Amino acid sequence: MKKLVIGLMIALTAGIASADVIASWTLDTYLGGEASAPADTMIGNMEQITITRGAGLTTGANGGRFNALGFSLLLADSISNNDYFTFTVEASSGYQFSLDSLVVDFQSSATGPQSWALFSSVGGFTEGNEINAWASVGNSTQTATLTGIGGLQSVTGPIEFRIYGYGASATTGTGGIEGTGVDMQLDGTVAAAAVPEPATMALLGFGALALAIRRRKS
Numbered sequence: 001m002k003k004l005v006i007g008l009m010i011a012l013t014a015g016i017a018s019a020d021v022i023a024s025w026t027l028d029t030y031l032g033g034e035a036s037a038p039a040d041t042m043i044g045n046m047e048q049i050t051i052t053r054g055a056g057l058t059t060g061a062n063g064g065r066f067n068a069l070g071f072s073l074l075l076a077d078s079i080s081n082n083d084y085f086t087f088t089v090e091a092s093s094g095y096q097f098s099l100d101s102l103v104v105d106f107q108s109s110a111t112g113p114q115s116w117a118l119f120s121s122v123g124g125f126t127e128g129n130e131i132n133a134w135a136s137v138g139n140s141t142q143t144a145t146l147t148g149i150g151g152l153q154s155v156t157g158p159i160e161f162r163i164y165g166y167g168a169s170a171t172t173g174t175g176g177i178e179g180t181g182v183d184m185q186l187d188g189t190v191a192a193a194a195v196p197e198p199a200t201m202a203l204l205g206f207g208a209l210a211l212a213i214r215r216r217k218s
């Protein structure tokens with residue numbers, strides 16, 4: 001009886017689509033000027049996710065942060081100048097992923113970027129196509145809900161994400177990904193890629209039926 005109850009509980013839990021941590025970054029030991037920030041925890045069956053900088057940004061020291069300098073004031077200028085952080089999400093061969101959310105801790109100096117905008121290669125990197133624009137938020141934790149975006153569900157990738165920083169009053173201002181504890185986290189689910197197509201399944205079913213009829217006749 002006890003085993004049956006436990007078995008039922010497992011079956012019920014498995015039926016609930018809960019998100020897993022696909023990747024997370026804790027940057028507390030960073031000096032700021034690292035060339036890249038690979039996720040320090042990665043779920044299985046996914047390619048390594050690593051944050052790098054767009055060509056418009058330069059590196060600068062700041063403890064505990066994946067940091068950058070050279071941000072623009074307006075989002076349009078930030079886009080044309082390539083003032084962004086970027087990372088690409090891709091499943092391992094034979095797998096697919098669905099994304100639920102991205103949580104990011106932002107921190108900047110007084111003249112650094114006060115605003116951030118998240119884009120993906122699904123919608124393109126054009127102003128107006130951002131998943132989220134967090135304007136004048138300063139030092140804060142922001143969450144992007146990705147569940148409703150069709151292009152980010154049951155995909156094998158690669159999908160590039162860019163976080164543009166803007167609202168900087170001086171290019172010497174610094175900004176980046178930094179907060180308490182975990183500094184960035186991508187949640188979702190990873191599953192084996194769906195392989196047999198309905199037409200193939202129907203054909204297999206028809207074959208089995210034909211075989212059964214032949215056996216009956218003989």
Ligand SMILES: [Ca+2]
Nearest residue numbers: 062063064065
């Ligand atoms: Ca810091």
Ligand SMILES: [Ca+2]
Nearest residue numbers: 179180181183
């Ligand atoms: Ca941290």
